[in-house]
Amino acid sequence: MQTVVLAAGQGTRMRPLTERRPKPMLPVADRPLVGHTVTSAVDAGASSIVLVVGYEAEDVRSYFGDTVDGVDITYAVQEEQRGTADAVRTAANHLDEGPFVVLNGDALYDDPSLASLYETDAAVGSYRVDDPTNYGVLTTDGAGTVTGVVEKPADPPSDLINTGAYVFPAEAQTWLDVGESERGELELTDVLERTCGEYAVESVPFDRWLDVGRPWELLEANEWKLGELERDIRGDVADGADLRGNVVVEEGATVEPGVVIEGPTLIRTGATVGPNAYIRGATLVGEGAKVGHAVEIKNSILMEGATVGHLSYVGDSILGRDVNFGAGTKVANLRHDGGDVKLTVKGERISTGRRKLGVIVGDGTKTGINVSLNAGVVLSTDARIPPGEVVTRDR
Helix, strand or coil: CEEEEEECCCCHHHCCCCCCCCHHHCEECCEEHHHHHHHHHHHHCCCEEEEEECCCHHHHHHHHCCEECCEEEEEEECCCCCCHHHHHHHHHHHCCCCCEEEEECCEEECHHHHHHHHCCCCEEEEEECCCHHHCEEEEECCCCEEEEEEECCCCCCCCEEEEEEEEECHHHHHCCCCCECCCCCECHHHHHHHHHHHCCEEEEECCCEEECCCHHHHHHHHHHHHCCCCCEECCEECCCCEEECCEEECCCCEECCCCEEECCEEECCCCEECCCCEEECCEEECCCCEECCCCEEECCEECCCCEECCCCEEECCEECCCCEECCCCEECCECCCCCCCEEEECCEEEECCCCECCCEECCCCEECCCCEECCCCEECCCCEECCCCEECCCC
16 A cells, blocks of 8 residues: 655754754664654555655655665655645655555554554554543544544543554545644644544554654664564674673674673674673664773663763763763763653653653764763753763753
8 A cells, every 4th residue: 555654854852863864864773763664664565655754855865765675665845844734745746546554754663553554444553551641542432433533632532542653545635735733733633533524444553652752762762673683793793792682783893802782782883892891771882883991881872973982881871973972971860869850852841751861962962081961961962061070951
């Protein structure tokens, strides 16, 4: 079935990680986030894919090219991000007259559930959560047919939420000229509401689903996908290194003597680890990244070219491209009171729901020697932290 994948947004809630590239292109294990969406769509039965791009569109184009696993890809440009219905409308010229699937390029879907979605004529993917007040909540007739959706209700009618995965009938291509919502956007849920009025829209339950909108959710996405790794050692690993469990060392990566790695961990091509370093938890060491002598990395993401040179600790953190931590830089990832770590998102300090969370660091940032970074600190793109500082607030 023809498939539209939405990948045009700026990802403002993910800043500073998205100041120089689109959120769907942030790394999740061995590929960008939207790469997982596209691969899952192809595996589920996508006959063609229209990628809706906008912000930093060339990043998406250069990664995918014209095909993925034999499935043709075309691109529709959403010049101004005016909402999901507008995004699909920009893709309409690339669709034939048949039914179509719409997926969010910044979400992860479990493959068996997504395959079930592709077997329907009109459907929306659903997922049960403990607190549905921050989502679109689906209403049903009790027999699995969706009757509508309520956006972020204070008193939710159910715990069943909309995952942003749809199968629309061909006729829905003519229903995309919707009015603005209260937040000033053209919403695809308006198209879903009309579809529910004219078709039997099936609720397809997803066993696993993750909306990746904020930095700690990028950590969760990597925990998911790194957890699916199978051990594969192709790089240069010294005899004195100890690799335990599901560890992947890509060709062109180097692991020095004295290193201990406890999977699931992915060491990408061009990366170097050690000597005498310790990596544990769900950790991604990106292409060309460096983990030096006596460094411990725990449950973190080091993007391309990031360097943690020596005598440092990084836990539950995300380091952007070409970040350089000076010797002795230490990251705190736990509050003294044991409470959930808070993080600044679009100017508001909010709970992440995570007891352990370190720092979020934008591209190009550098710290001097013996810097201490407090749990939940965000360092902006190209920030500079002088030697010996204790950083307790965003910089």
